[in-house]
Amino acid sequence: MNLYHYAAPATFYRLAGRWTPWFAWGAGLLTGIGLYISFFVAPTDFQQGEAYRIIFIHVPAAWMSMFIYLVMAFWCAIGLAFNTRLSFLMARALAPTGALFCFLALWTGALWGKPMWGAWWVWDARLTSQLILLFLYVGIMALWAAIDDPKRGDRAGALLILVGAVNVPIIYFSVKWWNTLHQGSSINLTKAPSMATIMLVGMLVMAIAAWLYTIAVALVRVRGLILERERHTDWAQEAMKALKEA
Amino acid sequence: MWRFLLTVIRRDLLLAARRKGDWLTSQFFFVMVVSMFPLGIGADPEQLRRVAGGVLWVAALLASLLSLQRLYADDHRDGSLEQMLLSPQPALILALGKAIAHWLIFGLPLLVIAPLLGLQFALPPDAIGTLVIALAIGTPVLSLLGGVGAALTLGLRGGGTLLTLLILPLYVPALIFGAGAVDGVLAGLGAEAQLSLLGAFMGLCLLLAPWVTGAALRVSVD
Numbered sequence: 001m002n003l004y005h006y007a008a009p010a011t012f013y014r015l016a017g018r019w020t021p022w023f024a025w026g027a028g029l030l031t032g033i034g035l036y037i038s039f040f041v042a043p044t045d046f047q048q049g050e051a052y053r054i055i056f057i058h059v060p061a062a063w064m065s066m067f068i069y070l071v072m073a074f075w076c077a078i079g080l081a082f083n084t085r086l087s088f089l090m091a092r093a094l095a096p097t098g099a100l101f102c103f104l105a106l107w108t109g110a111l112w113g114k115p116m117w118g119a120w121w122v123w124d125a126r127l128t129s130q131l132i133l134l135f136l137y138v139g140i141m142a143l144w145a146a147i148d149d150p151k152r153g154d155r156a157g158a159l160l161i162l163v164g165a166v167n168v169p170i171i172y173f174s175v176k177w178w179n180t181l182h183q184g185s186s187i188n189l190t191k192a193p194s195m196a197t198i199m200l201v202g203m204l205v206m207a208i209a210a211w212l213y214t215i216a217v218a219l220v221r222v223r224g225l226i227l228e229r230e231r232h233t234d235w236a237q238e239a240m241k242a243l244k245e246a
Numbered sequence: 247m248w249r250f251l252l253t254v255i256r257r258d259l260l261l262a263a264r265r266k267g268d269w270l271t272s273q274f275f276f277v278m279v280v281s282m283f284p285l286g287i288g289a290d291p292e293q294l295r296r297v298a299g300g301v302l303w304v305a306a307l308l309a310s311l312l313s314l315q316r317l318y319a320d321d322h323r324d325g326s327l328e329q330m331l332l333s334p335q336p337a338l339i340l341a342l343g344k345a346i347a348h349w350l351i352f353g354l355p356l357l358v359i360a361p362l363l364g365l366q367f368a369l370p371p372d373a374i375g376t377l378v379i380a381l382a383i384g385t386p387v388l389s390l391l392g393g394v395g396a397a398l399t400l401g402l403r404g405g406g407t408l409l410t411l412l413i414l415p416l417y418v419p420a421l422i423f424g425a426g427a428v429d430g431v432l433a434g435l436g437a438e439a440q441l442s443l444l445g446a447f448m449g450l451c452l453l454l455a456p457w458v459t460g461a462a463l464r465v466s467v468d
Contacts, residue, residue: 135414146403152465159462160398163454166450167416167419170450171416171419174443175418177426
């Protein structure tokens, strides 16, 4: 199999079209199973009661928000190194989903924090670094939005993402350190209470569902971006005609 | 290469000397932002002392962003930036020279102003000393990282606001270590740890930022 063959926008457009339904249906199915486990199978937590169930959304969202940033950085590095247009489009297609998951993690975290800590927001190290990650996503998308020239936008965004990727661990540790200095040990998140296996299973199923959802949405978005970029070519115009008729 | 670096620095300093209003704006901006805080939160010296480090650092970040907007914009507009990029000298050196010049014009005066503002915020002398050292180590970070943002947003509409969105989150470590150093002295813990970390961050920026800025300039001017 020649990978460069699939790096051509026209081939990848068709390939992505074939894959999307599989990932989308997989995501739907696993979300159903995961939600069933999290609401009906997983037992009520001894300490946290029913409110803990939000972690089935919260933890996968937080994982994905960080992981998507890394994947974007990976595609940007590939794009800058090998000059492949498709890589930049992948990064562009992933960013909105990453920002969405980031926001979702903060939102569900606030919903969980109110009954547990008695506050919607605490300047905890993880919350704060998650918030800064959201700012990074927003900055990247704002940069893309401001640059009309697609080639410049791709490369400028890629550079910013890579700078962010180097900086994210530093930000995380500085925030963590700032937090311990200022707050003492008011809340200790790192001491996770031992978790029932079924809770872990529910969380993992939801995490895989989030993965599949991300891939499906990114593929749909990248197909749109490919059509937009390749709108002058014959195959893209035919594809658009086919879309219009369908 | 050294001569090119020195030429870039000398050129920017000369330009700044001819247009004093340009760079004085961001210094006055710094002073004004800091002066707004006692008006907003009250003049209790105890409280002012507690927030001084953070307020001065946040104001320094904002002031740097204000001055960074013009770092490459003027050269871009009159075409000299393109000429400099076309020259056989590496863009990395150009970016480094620009950052050094920006620090000399923006960061250095800040070190002179900051102690006065520290006095207004009722900081004890040892905390003021730490503040100046922290700013001396930390403001190069602002010039270096800010250069990346300035190069990326070159010639875009709403460039200034965009620059803020891009760069402020990246400044976070400098803010935390810089303000933390002052707080550490106030709390009697000493500031060596924060200053060392700030120095390490500055070293990393010095290594990577000019390189990225050079690449970004090539992308933006291309």
